[in-house]
Amino acid sequence: MRIVVVSAGLSSPSSTRLLADRLTAATLEHVDAETEVIELRELATEIAQHFVTGFPPARLAAALDAVAAADGLIAVTPVFAGSYSGLFKSFFDLIDKDSLTGKPVLLGATGGTARHSLVTEHALRPLFTYLRALVLPTAVYAASEDWGEEGLAQRITRAGAELARFTTPAAVPGQGPAPDVDTAAAIAPRSLTGAITSVDPADGFVTVPFEQRLAALRVP
Secondary structure, rough: EEOOOOOOOOOOOOOHHHHHHHHHHHHHHHOOOEEEEHHHHHHHHHHHHHHHHHHOOOOHHHHHHHHHHHHHHEEEEEEEOEOOOOOHHHHHHHOOOOOOOEEEEEEEEEEEOHHOOOOHHHHHHHHHHOHHHEEOOOEEEHHEEEOOHHHHHHHHHHHHHHHHHOOOOOOOOOOOOOOOOOOOOHHHHOOOOOEHHHHHHHHHHHOOOOHHHHHHHHHO
């Protein structure tokens, strides 16, 4: 199993790379996988050349192939003008239109203020949905003041568990069960589709109908 990490941070070190590394570590707590990190700042010139010539230089071609062959993807960008960076968008503009179909993708973003916290939902999620990726429910945004806070650590843990769950191969008949990934506590109370769920120790995830939850709120 192979997980590819795409980081669009422009400085070294960068908070974007730090978030990418922490998301990777959280994922590897639940699944055994090889990882490869692609630093887009090191490919900026090659990306520009590809747009002009139509042919990717060797390093960029290798990066594009790695993303296409990955079992799971972690994609993290800094926020620029309220959205993903131009470098981040340019790289994914070069991805073959079918490369990400059905591929689990964990989204992350960093910024200087919490005011941009919805960038993962109004910018990143639509981009990867258009590419037909399997975008995980939990996306992680880290503002400057979030670092060292318990809330960020919890979101990272939950997101890593989700990626591990959806990159773990399903059981094959006659070959035993799939690898054990204990992610119920981390993923509850939402399923991959975003539906509110409850966890039964015996049955796993059980979707609770909206009407039932609404009825529980009614005053007797």
